[in-house]
Amino acid sequence: MLPSPLTTWVQEQLGTAVAAQRPVGGGCIHRAWALELADGRRLFAKTNDARHLPLLDAEADGLTALATAAAGDPVVPRPLHWGERGGQALLLLEWLPLARSPGGSWWALGASLARLHRRSLEQSDGRFGWHRDNVIGAGPQPNGWRLRWGAFFAEQRLGTQLAWAARSGRRLEGAEALLEQVPQWLEGHGAQPCLVHGDLWSGNAALLEDGRGALFDPAVYRGDREVDLAMARLFGGFPEAFFTGYAATWPLPEGHQRRVELYNLYHLLNHANLFGGSYWSQSQQSLQRLLRRPPLG
Template sequence: MIDEILQKQLSAALSEQLKVKIHINDAKSVHGGDINQTFRIGTNEGYFFLKLNDARRYPDMFAAEYAGLEALHGARALTVPQPLAYGQSNGQSYLLMELMVKGNAVQDFWEHFAQSLAQQHRKTQPHYGYPAPNYIGTVRQYNTPYSSWPVFYAFNRLMPLVRMAYDQRIIDQGMVQQAERLCRQLPQLFPAEAPALLHGDLWSGNFMVGPDGRACVFDPAVYYGHREMDLAMARLFGGFDTRFYYAYQAAWPLSPGWQQRIGVCQLYPLLVHMLLFGGNYYNSIREVLQAY
């Protein structure tokens, strides 16, 4: 729960951010996913959202998430909750942010969502990657910069998780070899494209209808990568209306052959979910790899 020391830290952080003395009145536990403890913090200046986790296991996770939310804010495209403070207290790490209140979707919700994502994807930089490692869920995400997307995807995304799965005896040497064979084919599969600012974990559990009736995204795993990664992730678990995909294609058409690359792009989140939640994703991973 929220102890007195943490309350003081949060009050001080909010007071500094908002330039007014903040008193915390209550902390109510709310549902916020499977990874973190989450709370609605009540103060004399309204409500805020708090995440807690084990500082020893994930000492830099919330610093990375704070930076990712700031990067998405800077793109001025999709709505994201404003991050306010992060730190550690009594063995716990915390992230404090704006509390987003659910609203009612406007008529063009999906079209606007897709157009905003395309606008975000137009934010670019010279290399694929990100200034520091971060996380997708609780899985470490490596962001060493590369000028080639196939090289980045192989060395920073697929093979680290394949090796981790092998070390944990989830997959065998044959599947490792299949993954290596796929990685050798990546340069022929992906046409050259500028790095795009990605949400990185864009599934239906990581967006909501915000108070203005537009999409609000959260829990990012931000990096500069191939924009088909966000689109493939959105398709993986459902929850996105078909209008979303048509509107994105109208706003910024994907390169020819994108349909054939969906499975390859989904391989990374499938590996993440297999490591986090068990072997139920094994068959989906094997099916993708066997195609190559």
């Protein structure tokens, strides 16, 4: 059954009762629910222990920013309410009617992401980072502002993950050498501080029943747009049409393929710190490959 604090909370916030509810898949951190309201609306809810409220607060902040920049293209579910009630953390979102069979266009979703990235620059002040720290999965994601992308990625992304690993007794060979080179590697291709999804693996995007594409579960910040395209190739990856649609709308700069592994090392390290196992060997191997390559540009 649905936790009673959520039932009461929905009634108070929306002024209508929950007529039906069922558990649905919503990731490995929170419990997720499909809600049918007495007024006919359908909503999506996440619940967890109250101590996890900062995770849901960060998600709500990221979704709000992404939805504002997207302006419906692509679709991003807006958070309706979030908070703590009866010892539980609660987040209420717009419902996304996901397609049960292919009928939309991954090409169009890629094009939509390109438009979102480009449109988001209209509100940029030229810095990389975000107004608050948030999370990447269940891992901490610091977002201190930096004027230079290379410094931001070295310090706030790879540096924090490698320091986390070291505190756990996992010192990766070559880590210091890599961090020294990253700023120079990333200064030559004109990175701009786009609003990025930040956690764009295939489980955080979908096609809807009406054919449109949707993005959700972000870890937003202002960074090089290439980080979203790089992660979209990790953990199974998106259909190739997604990348074709993006490139047709806003082509990536020369050499972007060579930066994919560097950007995805961040996510491998995060998975290693969170889950351990073979992610440690994958991270070490990736790090060594990067150090053996000619300088990135």
